[in-house]
Amino acid sequence: MSENPPLLENATRDLARFAADLRYEDIPPEVIAQAKLCLLDGIGVCLHGSTLPWTRILQQVTAAEGGTPVASLWGTGSRGSVSQAVLVNGTGGHAFEMDDMHKESILHPNSLTTPIALGYAEASRATGRDMLTAIVAGYEVGTRVGNAATMALFLDGFHPQGTSGTFVAAAAAGKMRGLNAVQMQHALGIAGSMASGLMAAQEGAMVKRLHAGRAAQAGVLGAELAAKGFTGISDILEAGYGGYLSSFSSRPAPQKLTQGLGESWETLNVGFKMYPTVTSIHTALDSLRWLMADNALAHGDIELVEIGCSRMTYVHTAWPYKPAGITAAQMNLFFGLAVVALGGNVTTADLTEARLRDPQVLELIGRMRGHEDAEIEAMGPFFRHACQMQVTTRDGRRLRHKELARRGSPENPVSIAEVQEKFRGNVAGLLSDAEAEQVIGDVARFETLPDAARIIAILGTDRTGAARVEEMA
Numbered sequence: 367m368s369e370n371p372p373l374l375e376n377a378t379r380d381l382a383r384f385a386a387d388l389r390y391e392d393i394p395p396e397v398i399a400q401a402k403l404c405l406l407d408g409i410g411v412c413l414h415g416s417t418l419p420w421t422r423i424l425q426q427v428t429a430a431e432g433g434t435p436v437a438s439l440w441g442t443g444s445r446g447s448v449s450q451a452v453l454v455n456g457t458g459g460h461a462f463e464m465d466d467m468h469k470e471s472i473l474h475p476n477s478l479t480t481p482i483a484l485g486y487a488e489a490s491r492a493t494g495r496d497m498l499t500a501i502v503a504g505y506e507v508g509t510r511v512g513n514a515a516t517m518a519l520f521l522d523g524f525h526p527q528g529t530s531g532t533f534v535a536a537a538a539a540g541k542m543r544g545l546n547a548v549q550m551q552h553a554l555g556i557a558g559s560m561a562s563g564l565m566a567a568q569e570g571a572m573v574k575r576l577h578a579g580r581a582a583q584a585g586v587l588g589a590e591l592a593a594k595g596f597t598g599i600s601d602i603l604e605a606g607y608g609g610y611l612s613s614f615s616s617r618p619a620p621q622k623l624t625q626g627l628g629e630s631w632e633t634l635n636v637g638f639k640m641y642p643t644v645t646s647i648h649t650a651l652d653s654l655r656w657l658m659a660d661n662a663l664a665h666g667d668i669e670l671v672e673i674g675c676s677r678m679t680y681v682h683t684a685w686p687y688k689p690a691g692i693t694a695a696q697m698n699l700f701f702g703l704a705v706v707a708l709g710g711n712v713t714t715a716d717l718t719e720a721r722l723r724d725p726q727v728l729e730l731i732g733r734m735r736g737h738e739d740a741e742i743e744a745m746g747p748f749f750r751h752a753c754q755m756q757v758t759t760r761d762g763r764r765l766r767h768k769e770l771a772r773r774g775s776p777e778n779p780v781s782i783a784e785v786q787e788k789f790r791g792n793v794a795g796l797l798s799d800a801e802a803e804q805v806i807g808d809v810a811r812f813e814t815l816p817d818a819a820r821i822i823a824i825l826g827t828d829r830t831g832a833a834r835v836e837e838m839a
Contacts, residue, residue, distance in 0.1 A: 372604040374620035374623055376601075386541070393498075404480075406786065413458070416440045433446040443830070452482050456583070468509045479500070479535075493816055500539075511610070523565050527563060529581075537550070552591075555588075555600055569694050644696060644697045670758040674753065692717050704726075
């Protein structure tokens with residue numbers, strides 16, 4: 367209601383001005399380097415996801431709609447409007463839990479910005495610098511919205527990718543569209559009005575993947591409408607009643623919307639996923655791998671695995687496992703640990719119908735317990751991914767390991783070569799070695815490119831003969 371004061375005066379206006387006015391020259395070199403790595407990772411995860419059953423269904427529905435064929439539906443050889451392309455390609459990017467991760471905002475920005483930047487570049491030529499500037503605008507605006515929403519948004523039942531992700535998408539799309547500050551403010555106000563996504567989807571529904579595609583599409587629609595003079599909620603982020611933070615978060619931190627804007631770069635706080643599972647369990651996977659290797663354990667040596675974690679991770683991942691599809695398996699702490707115990711790692715090859723119901727996996731899950739760890743919880747939100755693990759062996763040993771930061775996070779980073787190797791793994795069987803190296807090389811010098819034509823041509827080629835995950839009911 368009008369008597370409810372704003373949570374932070376002019377926050378939407380200030381973020382819109384930042385995004386609209388951002389120039390490539392304003393962005394520090396280390397941020398550009400990180401944005402290029404995020405772009406390479408995003409191309410790999412989107413293309414990998416294009417072959418999966420849930421993305422295939424969306425491709426078919428979108429193709430049946432028709433549309434102005436200006437942007438590729440990646441991996442299909444088909445094209446649609448920019449809005450349709452980002453819907454499909456963004457869903458592909460979030461289709462297998464391999465997109466990047468900004469921990470505080472609980473966002474995966476590259477499954478949003480990669481389709482938007484390259485989709486607009488295909489529809490209307492743009493330089494590498496233009497695209498990198500738009501990507502950074504999306505990361506900086508959207509992650510600050512997620513930071514301000516806090517973990518309360520997630521714990522209240524909303525999926526950040528489908529909700530806060532709309533602001534990543536609107537800022538990136540608005541920048542690609544060339545919006546001025548006022549238009550950008552309306553684009554945020556339109557896209558944010560379409561924020562949606564419920565966390566119950568994590569326990570088996572394909573629709574979790576769609577949340578990213580719909581957020582990307584909301585950003586494009588917001589930018590396109592704003593460019594034509596359509597108005598949105600001009601104070602959508604800070605409005606005291608019916609605003610984004612006041613509606614989606616029971617405990618917002620509105621000061622984080624503009625804190626450090628243009629000085630402290632949130633893009634640098636993005637990490638990469640090195641397992642095809644929910645990020646929250648990665649320290650547990652790292653811990654069990656370390657304990658087994660360091661103590662030469664086989665799965666038969668394990669009597670009990672006890673995992674202490676934050677409340678956020680416990681709620682997110684430590685629910686009782688039952689075979690309910692790939693999404694549920696990827697989101698479940700105990701499934702991931704059982705697979706590590708059996709094979710030493712979790713890869714895409716482990717996510718099959720047979721593995722989901724494997725009696726050995728189910729038996730091992732019965733030897734695992736999760737609990738909220740008071741010490742980790744007291745460390746605060748920054749350590750919500752941390753893990754304390756104890757493995758009790760059948761011969762009575764109690765082996766402990768504490769992991770505060772997952773491999774691939776900004777605190778425990780992987781190298782450029784490791785991100786490139788992840789990319790090669792995601793596109794194996796889809797791209798030739800020469801095509802993969804072409805993409806890696808072009809992204810490495812992206813700021814020098816007059817356009818992304820070669821990458822777009824590779825992405826636009828029909829790869830529908832590749833089957834990456836078996837069809838599941």
